[in-house]
Amino acid sequence: MSDFDLALWSFPVLLLLIFLRFPIALAMLLVGFFGTWMVTGSPMMMLAQLKSLTYSTFSQYSFSIIPLFLLMGQFATLSGMSASLFRAAEGFLGHRKGGMAMSAIGACAGFGAICGSSLATAATMGQVALPELRRYGYPNTLATGALAAGGTLGILIPPSVILVIYAILAEQNIAKLFVAAIGPGILAALGYMIAVAVWVRVSPNSAALAPRVPWGERLKMLAGIWPVLVIFVAVVGGIYLGIFTPTEAAAVGAAGTGVAALFSGQMSWKTFSQSVYSTAASTAMIFMIVLGAGIYNSFLALTQLPQETAAWVSMQDLSPWIVLAVVLVMYLAFGCIMDSLSMVLVTVPIIYPIMITLDFGMSFDDFGLWFGVLVLIVVEVGLITPPVGMNLFIINNMARDVPISETFRGALPFVLTDIVRVVILTLFPALTLGLVWAIY
Amino acid sequence: QDVTLRLHQFLPPQAPLPAHVIKPWAESIEEASDGRIEIQHFDAMALGGTPPSLMDQARDGVVDISMTLTGYTPGRFPRSEVFELPFMMTSPVATSLAFWDLVESDLQESEFKDVHVLGAWVHGPGLVHSRDGVTSLEDMQGLKLRGPTRVINDLLAELGATPVGMPLPGIPEALSTGVIDATVIPWEVTPSIRLAELLDNHTEFGGDRALYTAAIVMVMNKRSYDNLPDDLKAIIDEQSGAKLSQLAAEVMWEYDAPGRKIAEDAGNTIVTLDEAEVARWQQAALPVVDRWVAEMDGKGIDGMALIDQAQGLIKKNETE
Amino acid sequence: MYALLSRLAELIARGMALLGGLALVALVVMTCVSITGRALIPVGLQPVKGDFELISIGMGFAVFAFLPWGLYARAHATVDLFLTRFPARVNRVIDLLSDLAFLGVAVVMAWRLWLGMLDKKSYYETTLILQFDMWQAYALALVGAVAFALVAAFCVLRSARALAGYAEEAGHV
Ligand code: NA
Ligand code: NA
Numbered sequence: 001m002s003d004f005d006l007a008l009w010s011f012p013v014l015l016l017l018i019f020l021r022f023p024i025a026l027a028m029l030l031v032g033f034f035g036t037w038m039v040t041g042s043p044m045m046m047l048a049q050l051k052s053l054t055y056s057t058f059s060q061y062s063f064s065i066i067p068l069f070l071l072m073g074q075f076a077t078l079s080g081m082s083a084s085l086f087r088a089a090e091g092f093l094g095h096r097k098g099g100m101a102m103s104a105i106g107a108c109a110g111f112g113a114i115c116g117s118s119l120a121t122a123a124t125m126g127q128v129a130l131p132e133l134r135r136y137g138y139p140n141t142l143a144t145g146a147l148a149a150g151g152t153l154g155i156l157i158p159p160s161v162i163l164v165i166y167a168i169l170a171e172q173n174i175a176k177l178f179v180a181a182i183g184p185g186i187l188a189a190l191g192y193m194i195a196v197a198v199w200v201r202v203s204p205n206s207a208a209l210a211p212r213v214p215w216g217e218r219l220k221m222l223a224g225i226w227p228v229l230v231i232f233v234a235v236v237g238g239i240y241l242g243i244f245t246p247t248e249a250a251a252v253g254a255a256g257t258g259v260a261a262l263f264s265g266q267m268s269w270k271t272f273s274q275s276v277y278s279t280a281a282s283t284a285m286i287f288m289i290v291l292g293a294g295i296y297n298s299f300l301a302l303t304q305l306p307q308e309t310a311a312w313v314s315m316q317d318l319s320p321w322i323v324l325a326v327v328l329v330m331y332l333a334f335g336c337i338m339d340s341l342s343m344v345l346v347t348v349p350i351i352y353p354i355m356i357t358l359d360f361g362m363s364f365d366d367f368g369l370w371f372g373v374l375v376l377i378v379v380e381v382g383l384i385t386p387p388v389g390m391n392l393f394i395i396n397n398m399a400r401d402v403p404i405s406e407t408f409r410g411a412l413p414f415v416l417t418d419i420v421r422v423v424i425l426t427l428f429p430a431l432t433l434g435l436v437w438a439i440y
Numbered sequence: 441q442d443v444t445l446r447l448h449q450f451l452p453p454q455a456p457l458p459a460h461v462i463k464p465w466a467e468s469i470e471e472a473s474d475g476r477i478e479i480q481h482f483d484a485m486a487l488g489g490t491p492p493s494l495m496d497q498a499r500d501g502v503v504d505i506s507m508t509l510t511g512y513t514p515g516r517f518p519r520s521e522v523f524e525l526p527f528m529m530t531s532p533v534a535t536s537l538a539f540w541d542l543v544e545s546d547l548q549e550s551e552f553k554d555v556h557v558l559g560a561w562v563h564g565p566g567l568v569h570s571r572d573g574v575t576s577l578e579d580m581q582g583l584k585l586r587g588p589t590r591v592i593n594d595l596l597a598e599l600g601a602t603p604v605g606m607p608l609p610g611i612p613e614a615l616s617t618g619v620i621d622a623t624v625i626p627w628e629v630t631p632s633i634r635l636a637e638l639l640d641n642h643t644e645f646g647g648d649r650a651l652y653t654a655a656i657v658m659v660m661n662k663r664s665y666d667n668l669p670d671d672l673k674a675i676i677d678e679q680s681g682a683k684l685s686q687l688a689a690e691v692m693w694e695y696d697a698p699g700r701k702i703a704e705d706a707g708n709t710i711v712t713l714d715e716a717e718v719a720r721w722q723q724a725a726l727p728v729v730d731r732w733v734a735e736m737d738g739k740g741i742d743g744m745a746l747i748d749q750a751q752g753l754i755k756k757n758e759t760e
Numbered sequence: 761m762y763a764l765l766s767r768l769a770e771l772i773a774r775g776m777a778l779l780g781g782l783a784l785v786a787l788v789v790m791t792c793v794s795i796t797g798r799a800l801i802p803v804g805l806q807p808v809k810g811d812f813e814l815i816s817i818g819m820g821f822a823v824f825a826f827l828p829w830g831l832y833a834r835a836h837a838t839v840d841l842f843l844t845r846f847p848a849r850v851n852r853v854i855d856l857l858s859d860l861a862f863l864g865v866a867v868v869m870a871w872r873l874w875l876g877m878l879d880k881k882s883y884y885e886t887t888l889i890l891q892f893d894m895w896q897a898y899a900l901a902l903v904g905a906v907a908f909a910l911v912a913a914f915c916v917l918r919s920a921r922a923l924a925g926y927a928e929e930a931g932h933v
Contacts, residue, residue: 018839020854021838021840021846021851022838022854023837023838024836025836026836026840026858026862026865029865030852044500044501045501045502048496048500048501048866049497049502050869050872051873051876052489052493052496052879053488053875054869055823055873055897055898055901056490056492056493058819058820058824059816059901060490060815061607061610061812061819064787064819067822067826068784068787068788071784087802121891171609173612173613174613175613175617177779202804239617240617240922242618243618243795244617245610245613245617247791247815248619248794249789251787251791252791254784254788255788255789255792271883272781273774273897276777276778276780276781277774277833279784279826280825280829280830281826281830282835283823283826283830284826284835284836285836287826288827288836289837294488295488298486298487298488299485301482301487302446302482305818337839339839496879511882511888513885514885514886514887514888515884515885515886515891582801584807587888590886590891593888593889602801602806603889604807604808605812605813606890739884
């Protein structure tokens with residue numbers, strides 16, 4: 001078997017292990033390790049590499065942003081800001097038809113501005129908003145679907161752990177990527193609200209309306225969420241206003257949400273340690289995948305498969321738009337069963353070098369930002385598509401009397417708006433890049 | 441073909457060193473061996489790990505050949521640091537040949553004893569690139585700078601600046617976010633990080649001595665080399681050593697010009713400090729050299745003698 | 761006996777995670793101090809010397825320290841498409857196999873990290889600015905790697921017992 005065949009065969013083996021429910025990190029690590037062994041004829045190459053590879057991977061400065069953003073999300077959860085966000089959104093939207101569901105989405109968007117993770121956003125906002133939605137008589141489908149979808153705003157609106165990982169893998173400027181994602185993130189929140197508005201009109205229901213809140217009251221509620229604004233401006237603003245690096249911004253964000261949690265009275269040794277355990281679990285998961293993907297990708301590089309594939313693709317004279325469409329659809333399909341973080345970690349090092357050989361009539365930098373935002377959206381859809389959608393599980397778990405099938409159905413209209421948004425952003429790159437051009 | 445050698449390095453394939461030194465060098469070996477040697481290129485850390493691990497990758501046989509900066513592993517190659525001392529370098533080519541001479545006579549048996557050194561060279565004159573301009577020693581005060589090597593960071597601190605340690609790819613982001621105000625690198629590297637777009641001022645040093653340079657080596661796994669039949673060894677020897685080191689130094693120096701041209705075309709200010717001003721810098725750098733000598737003494741190395749030896753070798757190669 | 765081991769493994773996993781968490785908090789504080797110092801250079805303050813290196817060293821320690829808890833809490837991402845479709849016994853076998861593989865990975869990781877540390881020590885490698893000994897940074901990481909291997913050994917036992925039909929312990933996450 002040639003090295004090239006070996007690399008080709010590694011894909012089905014990897015997929016088999018993953019579908020057998022082996023942890024994704026472990027599957028890649030093992031296939032990469034034994035693949036390298038087969039190419040070089042001895043385990044020594046990999047073993048020698050491992051003397052410094054684990055330490056240099058885990059201590060890489062650019063990756064240290066990830067645990068810090070995770071910790072920031074945990075502290076934001078403790079800070080009680082989710083409740084004030086929901087109150088403020090309710091004050092503005094609650095009296096409309098479907099207003100409480102829209103408020104939940106608006107509050108998710110606000111929470112997303114200080115939290116870099118979808119799961120944390122879904123879990124936190126679900127706890128606050130789900131009981132309210134049900135109290136007001138929203139159907140289970142809409143209530144759970146809206147919150148699961150709203151949770152994805154945690155990642156779609158910067159700061160965002162997935163964007164950070166994409167930026168590192170594709171060597172993109174994190175600050176510009178965050179700026180590029182702001183417009184599409186707001187579009188996502190609007191799209192979800194429109195989905196709610198259409199839903200409550202197409203399928204009438206008995207959900208009650210909240211009383212109209214006078215403007216004075218509304219402004220007071222808005223004033224109650226100032227810590228969110230301060231932290232968002234400090235973190236995302238601080239990065240491109242020239243005060244600190246993204247990693248430092250994550251540290252500032254963790255400090256800010258930590259202080260907010262302290263002042264809210266929610267920070268105790270017990271809640272602090274729970275925040276640390278959650279951070280530890282997610283960090284361990286992500287870094288093991290980073291390590292596994294690194295070992296698997298170096299095995300592929302050794303066989304020269306990526307170089308030859310990229311050369312082959314550029315010789316085929318394919319329409320770049322068709323290739324892009326195929327890639328995006330593939331992400332959507334894999335997203336049904338795979339976790340979004342792992343998908344980015346596994347695929348971007350392989351797919352991105354191929355994509356940049358295609359000509360979309362824009363500069364390398366612009367392409368990197370635009371493609372990153374598109375990938376971000378298609379992998380995030382995976383969180384709310386059956387059969388495996390983490391946000392659906394988290395929200396459904398909070399409403400134990402609701403069958404999962406109802407949550408699945410509730411999420412579908414939101415998935416539809418996601419797909420419409422991907423098409424729009426693909427056809428009009430300026431929607432993503434405009435703000436970047438304006439600022440830089 | 442008889443042997444396949446894997447060559448791993450950290451620069452992207454289109455950079456001057458891979459494109460105009462490493463690949464032509466590999467081709468000349470492949471040709472001279474009638475295809476019995478094949479060299480596979482893995483650019484931009486494709487085989488994994490970080491640039492500081494390249495030396496160990498060659499030593500341990502993870503790859504057969506690697507290229508790296510000795511400064512990536514501070515403390516490990518103290519003797520090579522002699523060429524990185526402030527105002528040590530005159531002509532980059534003569535300095536590279538002196539470095540190679542020292543490798544052949546001493547360093548191969550001392551700090552490079554675990555690998556087979558194929559080439560040893562230095563890059564073109566390093567200079568200061570800054571946002572607000574550096575026209576005198578005093579402008580260094582309070583400046584946040586990214587420095588490439590241990591000795592240069594010590595120098596920057598000595599001059600009153602705040603050295604920030606970060607990898608080369610981090611420079612654009614750090615500059616655009618104000619984490620650093622300036623950086624020292626040679627012209628040749630500036631296009632790859634689009635430095636001329638990020639700041640407006642460049643400070644060159646007049647006279648015949650450069651502010652600093654950095655030592656670069658290409659090394660081969662000892663066993664991979666020893667296992668070669670004698671005729672293939674001879675082919676590699678023929679293309680390497682002083683020949684490779686000279687070519688690398690010439691190419692790197694030559695590619696300073698396009699980097700400088702980009703800055704000129706961008707309308708940036710390029711000032712050249714006159715010899716009187718440079719003399720002040722040299723004076724200010726003396727404590728750094730003294731500290732280095734004391735440190736070498738602590739490691740059982742006669743630092744003063746090494747400096748004399750290095751200067752002698754540079755002079756010798758200049759006149760040749 | 762198993763209950764004792766289980767408590768011990770949990771103690772190690774939680775203890776290391778908390779140590780890593782405290783390191784993370786320390787880095788957050790250090791970074792805030794450093795940013796302040798950098799912003800106030802004009803009035804004579806200084807950023808923390810070698811702040812980037814400190815983050816790198818501290819984060820290396822924290823990530824290794826988080827590994828035991830990640831495994832103990834079964835935090836690693838899997839594709840659960842067939843989870844409910846496989847018979848329970850098949851799932852138990854897969855759990856055991858993947859925990860065995862993790863044990864192998866953890867042992868190799870700790871062993872190689874140990875050798876890497878000896879390399880750094882024998883070459884006197886340091887960091888760029890602080891000239892902090894690299895072998896000490898590796899030693900910090902090694903603490904987490906060894907704990908990871910110990911907890912991985914317990915996880916194999918845990919899966920083996922589950923396969924043999926023992927009920928899971930109350931403390932199980
Ligand atoms: Na976010
Ligand atoms: Na899914």
